[in-house]
Amino acid sequence: MKTPGETGFAFPDWAYKPESSPGSRQIQLWHFILELLRKEEYHDVIAWQGDYGEFVIKDPDEVARLWGARKCKPQMNYDKLSRALRYYYNKRILHKTKGKRFTYKFNFNKLVLVNYPFIDMGSTGSGVPQSAPPVPSGVGTHFRFPPSTPSDVLSPSEDLRSPVFSAVAGRMARNSISDCSDGTSVNSEMEEGVAEERAADGRGGGGGGFRGILHPRLSHDSLFRVYGAPPNPPHPRAPPAHRVHPDPLSPFPVSPLPGPGGVGLLAPPLSPALSMTPSSHLPYTPSPSLSPMLGSHFSFNPEDMKRYLQAHTQSVYNYHLSPRAFLHYPNIIIPQPQRPDKGAAHHPALSHGPHPHPLHNHSPLHAGDEPHLSPFKFKLQPPPLGRKQREGQAQGQGRPGPSGSGSGSGIAPSTCSSSSGLQSSFSLGGDLGSAGGSGLLSNSSSSASLNSSGSLPKIKVEPISDIESEEEVEVTDISEDEAEEHEDEFDPFPLRFRRDQQPNGMAPPTEDDLDEDVFKTPAVPPPTLLPFLGPSAEARRPPTLKSEPTEPEEASATVGPPPTTPGGTKCIPLKLRFKRRWSEDQRMEAGADESDDKKVRADEGEGEREGEGEVETNGEKEESGQGSVSPIPPAQRRVSAELHRATAQLSLENDC
DNA sequence: GGCGGAACGC
DNA sequence: GCGTTCCGCC
Numbered sequence: 001m002k003t004p005g006e007t008g009f010a011f012p013d014w015a016y017k018p019e020s021s022p023g024s025r026q027i028q029l030w031h032f033i034l035e036l037l038r039k040e041e042y043h044d045v046i047a048w049q050g051d052y053g054e055f056v057i058k059d060p061d062e063v064a065r066l067w068g069a070r071k072c073k074p075q076m077n078y079d080k081l082s083r084a085l086r087y088y089y090n091k092r093i094l095h096k097t098k099g100k101r102f103t104y105k106f107n108f109n110k111l112v113l114v115n116y117p118f119i120d121m122g123s124t125g126s127g128v129p130q131s132a133p134p135v136p137s138g139v140g141t142h143f144r145f146p147p148s149t150p151s152d153v154l155s156p157s158e159d160l161r162s163p164v165f166s167a168v169a170g171r172m173a174r175n176s177i178s179d180c181s182d183g184t185s186v187n188s189e190m191e192e193g194v195a196e197e198r199a200a201d202g203r204g205g206g207g208g209g210f211r212g213i214l215h216p217r218l219s220h221d222s223l224f225r226v227y228g229a230p231p232n233p234p235h236p237r238a239p240p241a242h243r244v245h246p247d248p249l250s251p252f253p254v255s256p257l258p259g260p261g262g263v264g265l266l267a268p269p270l271s272p273a274l275s276m277t278p279s280s281h282l283p284y285t286p287s288p289s290l291s292p293m294l295g296s297h298f299s300f301n302p303e304d305m306k307r308y309l310q311a312h313t314q315s316v317y318n319y320h321l322s323p324r325a326f327l328h329y330p331n332i333i334i335p336q337p338q339r340p341d342k343g344a345a346h347h348p349a350l351s352h353g354p355h356p357h358p359l360h361n362h363s364p365l366h367a368g369d370e371p372h373l374s375p376f377k378f379k380l381q382p383p384p385l386g387r388k389q390r391e392g393q394a395q396g397q398g399r400p401g402p403s404g405s406g407s408g409s410g411i412a413p414s415t416c417s418s419s420s421g422l423q424s425s426f427s428l429g430g431d432l433g434s435a436g437g438s439g440l441l442s443n444s445s446s447s448a449s450l451n452s453s454g455s456l457p458k459i460k461v462e463p464i465s466d467i468e469s470e471e472e473v474e475v476t477d478i479s480e481d482e483a484e485e486h487e488d489e490f491d492p493f494p495l496r497f498r499r500d501q502q503p504n505g506m507a508p509p510t511e512d513d514l515d516e517d518v519f520k521t522p523a524v525p526p527p528t529l530l531p532f533l534g535p536s537a538e539a540r541r542p543p544t545l546k547s548e549p550t551e552p553e554e555a556s557a558t559v560g561p562p563p564t565t566p567g568g569t570k571c572i573p574l575k576l577r578f579k580r581r582w583s584e585d586q587r588m589e590a591g592a593d594e595s596d597d598k599k600v601r602a603d604e605g606e607g608e609r610e611g612e613g614e615v616e617t618n619g620e621k622e623e624s625g626q627g628s629v630s631p632i633p634p635a636q637r638r639v640s641a642e643l644h645r646a647t648a649q650l651s652l653e654n655d656c
Numbered sequence: 657g658g659c660g661g662a663a664c665g666c
Numbered sequence: 667g668c669g670t671t672c673c674g675c676c
Contacts, residue, residue, distance in 0.1 A: 026668080026669085028668070028669085029669075073671095079657095080671065081670095083669085083672095084668080086658080086660070089659090089660090096658075096659090657676100659674100660673100660674095661674090662672085662673090664670080664671080665668105665669090665671100
């Protein structure tokens with residue numbers, strides 16, 4: 001057994017906060033265990049031992065008693081407590097160290113996941129040492145990332161003795177009460193021990209330690225903004241440059257609970273933070289020493305963080321995490337798929353691709369210049385909007401704020417985000433915007449955000465074809481998620497979303513899309529489209545149209561006469577284009593000569609109009625109607641027909 | 657000692 | 667959801 005000073009396992013402060021236990025108002029057993037573990041005075045009862053996260057209950061009865069005291073369950077015993085612990089097996093929060101009596105091991109990764117559901121913990125059991133805490137090492141410095149900030153996650157790595165944890169535990173201890181009232185209190189036994197510690201510490205006030213660990217580059221302001229907390233700096237005083245807890249043996253200088261000291265920082269309603277816990281896909285390399293036994297200092301390397309965040313983002317998509325999670329983190333920048341089109345690729349938003357998490361913006365390093373270094377093999381789409389949201393946006397948002405350099409964009413209120421409590425509490429966006437000044441999407445709305453990134457070249461890509469194709473894919477590919485997500489009115493990552501990005505100047509999916517599994521579009525246009533493409537398309541149209549999906553019509557209805565302006569980035573479905581062209585022709589023809597060919601027109605157009613009428617939207621019906629009353633001079637008709645043919649051919653070439 | 661099902665309470 | 671309690675089983 002190591003001495004407390006040597007055995008600091010670090011957890012982010014939230015790990016010690018009962019409130020951080022999702023779904024439970026009360027302290028959870030594992031929280032409690034952590035509490036005990038980090039308290040020196042209980043090291044003869046329970047202590048870290050062995051691998052990272054591994055601990056041994058030296059005195060089962062005592063631990064049970066303590067637990068019982070905390071929970072006001074006098075009848076508690078180890079048998080019961082162990083049962084509770086065993087329930088953690090399934091949750092993978094804990095697991096048993098086989099062969100060692102009373103020895104369990106924390107699965108840090110899982111702990112993180114539990115608190116930060118959207119964080120991928122796919123690494124669990126796959127390479128990353130379970131419960132391997134990110135490495136605190138060394139002695140002088142401290143965890144660099146703001147504690148309790150989203151970035152301050154379960155970092156088992158952080159030394160318990162580090163200010164962060166000290167602060168957390170300390171307060172906790174101070175506030176300890178054996179009243180069994182709630183999870184925030186610690187039983188009297190603990191309190192006693194802590195009291196002594198504190199005395200020994202001679203430590204000042206709680207807040208200090210906290211501030212001490214703030215990242216130098218992170219202003220308090222920025223930190224608080226992360227929480228959407230009031231801008232007023234918690235502590236005007238300058239934080240100690242480093243060491244805040246005088247006594248390395250006293251890990252509990254400050255309480256993690258909200259209070260005079262660390263108020264806002266300590267209790268984000270929900271920390272959306274990323275875990276510091278390394279995962280298998282995390283390039284992040286821990287400090288030399290992973291041993292929690294070492295006194296430490298978490299020298300956090302921004303670069304590492306950057307990679308880490310990248311990895312995590314990737315994880316989210318690579319693994320089982322539902323993209324729905326992003327609903328709660330509207331500000332997360334999702335790397336955009338690379339487009340053949342350079343312009344699109346350089347879209348500001350895209351440039352952040354590799355660093356989807358807003359956090360990265362906190363760090364001075366912006367990878368805004370690595371648009372092509374995206375490690376993602378798949379397409380990542382900006383958080384899609386729910387249908388309602390999209391619609392609402394279409395109306396409400398006439399002009400996305402120009403955010404030339406992203407100045408305004410960052411803090412721009414995200415209309416879409418309002419729906420989520422999380423979003424409000426965790427407004428990284430603001431911070432992002434200001435910090436990055438890079439047009440990061442603070443606006444959860446993909447379209448708005450993207451658009452707002454000013455320099456985004458509007459690309460009109462023709463011919464279209466994608467929309468219909470996508471619709472197809474959408475129907476077939478989305479199956480699970482789609483159906484599921486619909487319930488939430490959240491449109492996770494169905495292909496449908498692509499339609500939304502088009503208005504943003506995103507080129508419609510192209511070749512590279514075909515390489516993608518996720519967002520693959522059919523290589524061939526729907527059969528129903530084919531009739532259009534032939535010279536006699538018009539004639540054959542009616543029968544086929546009936547079975548055609550109506551998306552294009554819907555689109556046209558919304559778009560009205562499509563943004564035919566060059567700036568109009570809306571891609572018009574092939575079918576629709578033909579339709580419009582046809583209508584135009586009709587109009588032209590009508591204008592040309594009214595008297596002549598009503599009969600002719602009637603004869604020729606009969607079939608078409610009938611068929612078309614069945615699928616046309618009202619508006620277009622009108623157009624058609626117009627055409628129907630307009631005779632066409634043979635010559636003109638010829639031209640028109642050729643035009644049709646040409647267009648069709650062109651479409652064929654470009655399409656598919 | 658350890659496991660996990662089941663019923664139950666909050 | 668998170669235990670708590672009880673219990674049979676290995």
